[in-house]
Amino acid sequence: MRTAEAFAKTRAEGRAALVGYLPAGFPTLADSIKAIDIMIENGADIIEVGLPYSDPVMDGPAIQKAADRALHAGFRTSQVFEVVEAVSGRVPILIMTYWNLVERYGTGRFAADFAAAGGAGLITPDLIPDEADEWLAASDAHDLDRVFLVAPSSTDERIASTVAACRGFVYAQSVMGVTGARSATSTAAPKLVERTRAHTDLPIGVGLGVRDGDQAAEVASYGDAVIVGSAIVGCYLETDDVPSGHQRLAELTTELAGGVRR
Template sequence: MSQRLLTETLAATKAAGRAALVSYLPAGFPTVDGGIAALRATLDAGADIVEVGLPHSDPVLDGPVIQTADDRALRGGVRIADVLRTVRDVHAATGKPVLVMSYWNPVSRYGAERFARELADAGGSGCVLPDLPVAESAPWRRHAEEHDLATVFVVAPSSTDRQLADTAAAGTGFVYASALMGVTGKRTSVDEAAAVLTRRLRAVTELPVCVGMGVADGEQAAEVAGFADGVIVGSALVETLLATDDEAMGRAGLERLTARLAAGVRTRTA
């Protein structure tokens, strides 16, 4: 029921009259076990879904905060096996949907069918692939469908209406709408382009639209929840862990921030 769990979760939050909260943290940061505990902390504090980042040596779409965390994870020796263990342990402990967010190159080098099979075996619900072109995605999508995994594509405000329609038609689970142009990172306000992009997507797909990149606090989460089906938060959570070398303090900070974000999506502003 890998993909079904994701679909049911998004349907349940919509039925409850709110957006889903999706948290992101890279695997292996600050350690493999510490990363598992951190992801569990966000779910226990109110996140509905988590994305486990697969650290990459050339994260061209990520800002300095996530790049720093990825570098620490890679220097700590994190491997794809650790990413899959992270998925397995987090899902087993919480029963909530767990996706992997990865650049395409590591998945391709590992073997797309093998990765899909092992991700499904670990209880994963799907994969977010921000740099995989839709036109080149058919082989992966076949493997994902075979193993009941969602394939989530990322769209940006610069996408044409035709690109939005083609991307949404190829994807499953939800569409990841980038709130802004550029790399990941916290922002002081929500860009109007995010709401415009969400409206454009709703005109071409019935898939849920989850908005990410830039959300940093409960107020911004509430604002995005007013027009999106899901609010994705990554950099603000990673920054919280980077702020201390004490893992217990870091998790406590994650719990406080996630609780504020969870409250925000539950008090969505129209």
């Protein structure tokens, strides 16, 4: 399923989309597939599958810990396609990945294997369009979305050039620094979304910090998508066993889905 289809649906319903993030292979390979199923069943409109990396400099402590567990359990890059294939078809599935992993695998090969698994596109937090010629060509060849990031520090010129290279949606990094659930959403986010809308008609997803339904509703009042990662990972880090984590994830996703529908 393509990202544009999901946003057409949520726009028709007059609401923002809920985007749920979880690293592949966490808490185990099979349980990451189960967790994504749970998110879809309880109202997630789009899924971001994280590709675990040994040096996740932009991720907060929760996601770093989850990626570390997956890697120590033996997770390999090729297994991300197993996860994507197992969950694709109902909602768009995107991979969020540091670019070094794609280069090491081979950009063209990665795009081909991802498309064959039913994936919709990549979110590339450490890749800028100026340095993305190989990915732009590969994504065109395999009809994949490409989601680049804008931040509060981005100049208007940088925002314009970034959104021009995007396909699917634009990722608005609403706070500076690493990811993580926060007690309050970013005050810079609405202004960043406003500045970004001046340069594109693409949907704008807002990420970093949302942890509950109230915050989801707040972000949904100005963003086209609410992106939640650390709070979802926390469902497993803060419980004693995986079944309890699954139950907590179902409850959290239901709450977040309610929030974006207010």
